[in-house]
Amino acid sequence: MKRWTLFIPFAIFLLLGFFLWRGLYLDPKDVPSALVDKAFPEFELPTLVSGEKKSLSDLKGQVHLVNVWGTWCISCKVEHPFLVELAKSGVSIIGVNYKDDNDAALKWLKDLGNPYLFSVDDENGTLSMDLGVTGAPETFIVDAMGIVRHKHQGPITKGNWAPLAAIRDQLLNEVGTK
Amino acid sequence: MYSIKSVLTSSALLVLFVFSLSAQAIVDGHEYQFNSDDALQNASRAELFRQLAEELRCPKCQNQNLSDSNAMIAGDLRRELYSQVQDGKNSEQIVDFMVNRYGEFVLYRPALNNKTLALWYGPFVLLALAGIIFVSVILARKSKNKPTVVTAETIDKSTEQTVDPLSADEEKRLDELLNSAPSNKTEKEDL
Numbered sequence: 001m002k003r004w005t006l007f008i009p010f011a012i013f014l015l016l017g018f019f020l021w022r023g024l025y026l027d028p029k030d031v032p033s034a035l036v037d038k039a040f041p042e043f044e045l046p047t048l049v050s051g052e053k054k055s056l057s058d059l060k061g062q063v064h065l066v067n068v069w070g071t072w073c074i075s076c077k078v079e080h081p082f083l084v085e086l087a088k089s090g091v092s093i094i095g096v097n098y099k100d101d102n103d104a105a106l107k108w109l110k111d112l113g114n115p116y117l118f119s120v121d122d123e124n125g126t127l128s129m130d131l132g133v134t135g136a137p138e139t140f141i142v143d144a145m146g147i148v149r150h151k152h153q154g155p156i157t158k159g160n161w162a163p164l165a166a167i168r169d170q171l172l173n174e175v176g177t178k
Numbered sequence: 179m180y181s182i183k184s185v186l187t188s189s190a191l192l193v194l195f196v197f198s199l200s201a202q203a204i205v206d207g208h209e210y211q212f213n214s215d216d217a218l219q220n221a222s223r224a225e226l227f228r229q230l231a232e233e234l235r236c237p238k239c240q241n242q243n244l245s246d247s248n249a250m251i252a253g254d255l256r257r258e259l260y261s262q263v264q265d266g267k268n269s270e271q272i273v274d275f276m277v278n279r280y281g282e283f284v285l286y287r288p289a290l291n292n293k294t295l296a297l298w299y300g301p302f303v304l305l306a307l308a309g310i311i312f313v314s315v316i317l318a319r320k321s322k323n324k325p326t327v328v329t330a331e332t333i334d335k336s337t338e339q340t341v342d343p344l345s346a347d348e349e350k351r352l353d354e355l356l357n358s359a360p361s362n363k364t365e366k367e368d369l
Contacts, residue, residue: 028240031280
């Protein structure tokens with residue numbers, strides 16, 4: 001046997017070690033969204049506040065964040081003040097109130113502020129299912145053509161907003177040049 | 179008076195009747211009933227439901243299928259799955275529905291494509307590789323350990339080929355070593 005062949009097991013060990021080490025820094029919850037670069041699903045749902053029917057066409061023509069939330073969702077409460085702040089700075093956010101009690105949701109908006117242009121009442125979770133939502137909060141960045149360009153799982157915070165803002169700015173520029 | 183026998187047969191018939199019409203799948207403690215008029219269809223739909231609830235992964239959970247998970251989304255998807263099976267959708271249509279929304283992550287049995295080729299055939303390739311290494315090692319050992327007929331001639335040949343004659347220096351060292359060995363031994367015994 002040649003001498004170098006003795007090092008094969010060590011080489012395999014190093015290779016495995018490398019992959020396991022890389023694996024430590026992967027987030028298993030970071031599931032790629034099936035919806036990115038596809039059209040936002042069709043919907044027709046009443047808004048929470050006025051009950052007016054909204055559909056996909058109400059989304060088009062502008063870049064929006066579509067934020068899936070519910071009063072039962074604790075991370076949404078964490079996220080909410082920052083959304084209010086964003087809305088004040090001119091970011092247009094549309095809410096999808098996911099399987100929620102309407103009274104509780106209205107009270108939430110009244111007490112904590114309403115950052116949404118409008119929130120649709122997705123009582124049965126049909127829109128959320130079409131969006132592939134697995135839990136709240138989830139936020140989609142939708143371009144002016146109604147195409148989903150990015151999906152963010154979990155609360156948006158000051159800390160993780162910067163890359164999302166960059167994506168949004170880029171989309172805003174796309175609208176500007178067209 | 180009813181005889182016991184007739185009561186038994188009639189209740190057996192009743193049980194048979196009830197179970198032949200409807201079929202059910204019990205998943206996570208919930209019963210999902212399939213009771214249309216067509217008994218065969220009920221059974222196949224219940225089976226499809228059970229099978230898909232096992233094969234589809236809860237998108238919120240790391241490693242649970244729809245039937246195992248208590249997550250809200252798993253419950254919703256079970257209901258969706260149930261209503262789609264009730265509507266007579268086939269396995270492919272339902273799987274497409276799920277993949278379009280939640281991505282291939284939900285498939286415990288991923289589709290065979292370029293991306294998943296290594297996943298599907300990698301283990302077999304590794305197994306074949308291991309087999310090849312195993313066989314080659316065994317063959318190498320076998321040829322090495324082959325008993326050779328030792329004759330004066332072969333010894334002569336082998337020594338001629340592989341062992342250089344000792345130099346004068348080496349002869350001297352060898353002598354020293356051989357002569358000192360017994361004295362070492364006695365010293366040890368003394369201690």
